[in-house]
Structure formats: structure tokens, C-alpha cells
Amino acid sequence: MAQHLIPILLFEGQFDEALEFYGSIFADTQIEPLGMNPTGHLSNDSLQIHAILRLNGQRFLCIDSTTKNRKPRVSSQSIYVECTSELEIDATFKALTNGGEILKPLKDYGFSRKFGSLIDKFGTSWQLNLPYFEIQQGNVCMAHNEEVRSEYRH
Numbered sequence: 001m002a003q004h005l006i007p008i009l010l011f012e013g014q015f016d017e018a019l020e021f022y023g024s025i026f027a028d029t030q031i032e033p034l035g036m037n038p039t040g041h042l043s044n045d046s047l048q049i050h051a052i053l054r055l056n057g058q059r060f061l062c063i064d065s066t067t068k069n070r071k072p073r074v075s076s077q078s079i080y081v082e083c084t085s086e087l088e089i090d091a092t093f094k095a096l097t098n099g100g101e102i103l104k105p106l107k108d109y110g111f112s113r114k115f116g117s118l119i120d121k122f123g124t125s126w127q128l129n130l131p132y133f134e135i136q137q138g139n140v141c142m143a144h145n146e147e148v149r150s151e152y153r154h
Helices: 015-025 086-097 146-151
Strands: 008-011 029-038 047-055 058-065 079-082 101-107 114-119 125-130 133-136 139-143
Touching: 008 015, 015 029, 015 047, 015 058, 015 086, 086 101, 086 114, 086 125
Parallel strands: 008 058, 079 125
Antiparallel strands: 029 047, 047 058, 101 114, 114 125, 133 139
16 A cells, blocks of 8 residues: 655644635645544643645645644745746745745745745745746756756757
């Protein structure tokens, strides 16, 4: 049986707000509620809400824990979004940074047309990219920039 790898987004009492926020940014959003699940003992302090969130086809397990005062999250993981236009990357970056923190401003760093990274208001780390190349199933399809295209011609 093949294993399924599903990233988890963990919230602290902001579950509905977070899912509504992400749904307002990504056009293809689906939410599959999984219900409440007690964590240890039955009290309001230990209930968790679970759901599967699909953003543009990518599944995330979302958990809203009422447990407070966890250690601050320091993560080497982030959600990578490959955009297809300047309009898309600008709008998505602007929406995700609302109430969040910009780590790398959205601009051309030399490896793509535009790139930026941030932590949103829920503590989720994001990297947005507008590549020189379109990548489909691991193959480079085309370069968006004539100067870059000419460098890669044989």
C-alpha cells in the first residue's frame, strides 16, 4: 500500500478564519470537514477541529487546537506556490501578507521573474515564484524571457 504524504496546517483557535482567508485567495478551494476530536481528556480545552483543505488540488490536513502557549514555530518548511502571471503573483502575495510578515520582498532575484517569501498571519510560511520557465511533470516547457531562452538553446 502506498503511503500518502499530507502537509499539516496547525492553528490555535483561528481555524474558521484561516480556512476562509485561504479560500479568498485561491480560486480552487475545497473544504472537507472531518469533525471534532478529543485530545486526551474531554474538556473544551482539549478539543481539536479537523478538516481536509484542498488549495488548487493540493491537500492539507488542518487542525485547530485550543491548546495555547505552544513554543513558537520555527520551521524549515513552507508552502511553495508557482504562479503563472505577474497579476497572479502580485495579488496572491498581497493577500497572504495581509497581517503577516514579509521575509523576502516580491522582486526579481535573478533565478526567476519574481520571487517572494512571507509568514502569514496564522504562522504559515509561504514562497511564491513566477519562473522564467514553465515546468510540467518535471520537464521545462518554455522560457518566458527571450534573453533566458537564448541562453538555454543548444
